[in-house]
Amino acid sequence: MEQIKDKNQLYPVFLKLEQLQVLLVGAGNVGLEKLQSLLVNSPDAYITIVAPFVKEELRTFISSYQNCKLVERSFEEDDLNGKELIVLATDDQELHRYIYSVAKERKILINVADTPELCDFYLGSIVQKGNLKIAISTNGKSPTVAKRLKEVLNDAMPAELDDVLENMNKVRSKLNGNFEYKVKKLNALTKVLVADETAESTERKWKKIATYSLLAFALMLIGHFIFSYIPFRQMADDTVAWYKTLDKNIHWMVLAGFLAQMVDGALGMGYGVTSASVLMTTGISPAAISGAIHTSEIFASASSGYSHYRFGNVNKKLFKALVIPGVIGAAVGAVFLVTIGEEYGSWMRPAIAVYTLLLGIKFIINAFREMKPQKKFKRYRLLAAFGGFFDSFGGGGWGPIVTSTLINNGRSHKYVIGSVSLTEFFITLTSAFTFFTLIGVSHWQVIVALMLGSFIAAPLAARLAGKLPKKTSYLLLGILVIIWSGKILVKIL
Structure with a gap:
C-alpha cells in the first residue's frame, strides 16, 4: 500500500459538459485560460461566468458560444444554485476558500486554480486528434510538464489517427455477434500493431544474407569478365599519362x-x-x-x-x-x-x-x-x-x-x-x-x-x-x- 500511495491515484474520466451546469468564477487571464480549455474541448457546454471585472479578450471569445452566460458582478452564494461543477480562477484566496466550503456543503465538485489542496478534480492538458483525445495529469505537481508533454504528443501523433478510428468504427459496426465476439475479432485485427517483431526481424536478416550473397556472386562474375578481357596494364599506363597532363597544383x-x-x-x-x-x-x-x-x-x-x-x-x-x-x-x-x-x-x-x-x-x-x-x-x-x-x-x-x-x-x-x-x-x-x-x-x-x-x-x-x-x-x-x-x-x- 505504501508504494500505491506514492503514485498518482487520480481516476481519469471524460465529462459530457453539455449535460452539466458549470460555474466559472473569475474573468481575467487565468479565467480566460480555463474557459478556453473547457469550450475548445466541449463547445456546447453550459457555462456561467461570474466576475466584477471582465477581460476584453474573454468577452470577445465567448461571443460565439451561445450557451455561455456572463454575469458582471461579485460572486454571491446563490450563484451555486443548480450548478454541478465549479471552476475558480481569481487571485482572491479567501474567496476561493469560502466558495470551497459552501460547495462542499452542497456536494458540488470544484477546481481551484493553482491550489491543489482545494481541488476535487484537475483540468489536465489535452491532446486531440479528431475523435482521439488524451488527457495528461501530473497529480497537480507541475502543469508546465503536462503542457510540454502535450506539445510532444501533438507533434508525435499523426493526424491520420482519426481515420484509423473511423475505419475501426466501420469494422465494428459490420461485425455480427455478441459483445465478446466483437472484442475478440477487433483484438485479432489490431494485434499486428503490437505483434512481436522477432519473426519479422529474422525474416529481414535472411533476406539481407540472400541479397548480399547474390551481390557477391554478381561481383565475382563482373570481376572475372574485367580481369579476363580488359588490358589493365594499358589502362595503368594511360592513367599515369593522363595524370601527368593535370594541373601541377x-x-x-x-x-x-x-x-x-x-x-x-x-x-x-x-x-x-x-x-x-x-x-x-x-x-x-x-x-x-x-x-x-x-x-x-x-x-x-x-x-x-x-x-x-x-x-x-x-x-x-x-x-x-x-x-x-x-x-x-x-x-x-x-x-x-x-x-x-x-x-x-x-x-x-x-x-x-x-x-x-x-x-x-x-x-x-x-x-x-x-x-x-x-x-x-x-x-x-x-x-x-x-x-x-x-x-x-x-x-x-x-x-x-x-x-x-x-x-x-x-x-x-x-x-x-x-x-x-x-x-x-x-x-x-x-x-x-x-x-x-x-x-x-x-x-x-x-x-x-x-x-x-x-x-x-x-x-x-x-x-x-x-x-x-x-x-x-x-x-x-x-x-x-x-x-x-x-x-x-x-x-x-
Whole structure:
C-alpha cells in the first residue's frame, strides 16, 4: 500500500459538459485560460461566468458560444444554485476558500486554480486528434510538464489517427455477434500493431544474407569478365599519362576541398573562405577561383541545407527574408567581378575585411561571456544582398558576413546556421550559373578537385558537427573570420 500511495491515484474520466451546469468564477487571464480549455474541448457546454471585472479578450471569445452566460458582478452564494461543477480562477484566496466550503456543503465538485489542496478534480492538458483525445495529469505537481508533454504528443501523433478510428468504427459496426465476439475479432485485427517483431526481424536478416550473397556472386562474375578481357596494364599506363597532363597544383586543390568541407561541416560556415585561401596560392585567377568554389559548393550546400531543413533547424521566415536578396546580390557580384571587379576591388575588399575582422573579434568576446538579448535586427534583406554580392565577388564570404552578423545580434545559433545553410544553396547556384554564362567551365580540374576533397572530408566533418561546445565553436568561428579578414588586409598592405 505504501508504494500505491506514492503514485498518482487520480481516476481519469471524460465529462459530457453539455449535460452539466458549470460555474466559472473569475474573468481575467487565468479565467480566460480555463474557459478556453473547457469550450475548445466541449463547445456546447453550459457555462456561467461570474466576475466584477471582465477581460476584453474573454468577452470577445465567448461571443460565439451561445450557451455561455456572463454575469458582471461579485460572486454571491446563490450563484451555486443548480450548478454541478465549479471552476475558480481569481487571485482572491479567501474567496476561493469560502466558495470551497459552501460547495462542499452542497456536494458540488470544484477546481481551484493553482491550489491543489482545494481541488476535487484537475483540468489536465489535452491532446486531440479528431475523435482521439488524451488527457495528461501530473497529480497537480507541475502543469508546465503536462503542457510540454502535450506539445510532444501533438507533434508525435499523426493526424491520420482519426481515420484509423473511423475505419475501426466501420469494422465494428459490420461485425455480427455478441459483445465478446466483437472484442475478440477487433483484438485479432489490431494485434499486428503490437505483434512481436522477432519473426519479422529474422525474416529481414535472411533476406539481407540472400541479397548480399547474390551481390557477391554478381561481383565475382563482373570481376572475372574485367580481369579476363580488359588490358589493365594499358589502362595503368594511360592513367599515369593522363595524370601527368593535370594541373601541377591538383594536390593543393584537393586539399582545399578537404579542408573547406571539414571547416564548413563542423562550424556551419567557411567553405568559400577556406578553399579560396588555399587556391589563391596556386596562381589561379580570382574569377576562376570564385566560379570553381561556387560550382563545387552547390553539392555541399544542397546536402547541408536539406539536412538542416529535415531536422527542423530552418526558420522559414528568416529563410524567406534572406533568399531573394541574397540571390540578386550573388548575381550582381559575379557580373561585377568578371567585368569591372579588378578596378573597384582595391577599395572594396579592405572595407569588407575590416568589417568581418570586427565580427571575428566580437565572436571571441562572446565566447567568454553570456549572450544577452539585443535589439531586434531588421535589415535582413540588405544583409543578404550584401553577403551574396561579396560571396561572388570575393570567392567566399556568405558565412562570415551573414552568419556572423546574425549570431552576434542575438539570433539563435541553431536557426541561423540552418537557415543560412539552406539559403547558401541558392546563392552558390546563382553564382555558378552566372560564372558559367560569362566565363564558361574551363577550370574543370579545380571543380573536380574541390568536389573530391569535399567528398573525402564529408564523413569526418559530419561526425564532428554538433559535438563542439558553444564556447569552442565561437572561438573557432572568430579565429576563422579573423584569419580570413587579416589575410586580405595583409595582402593589400
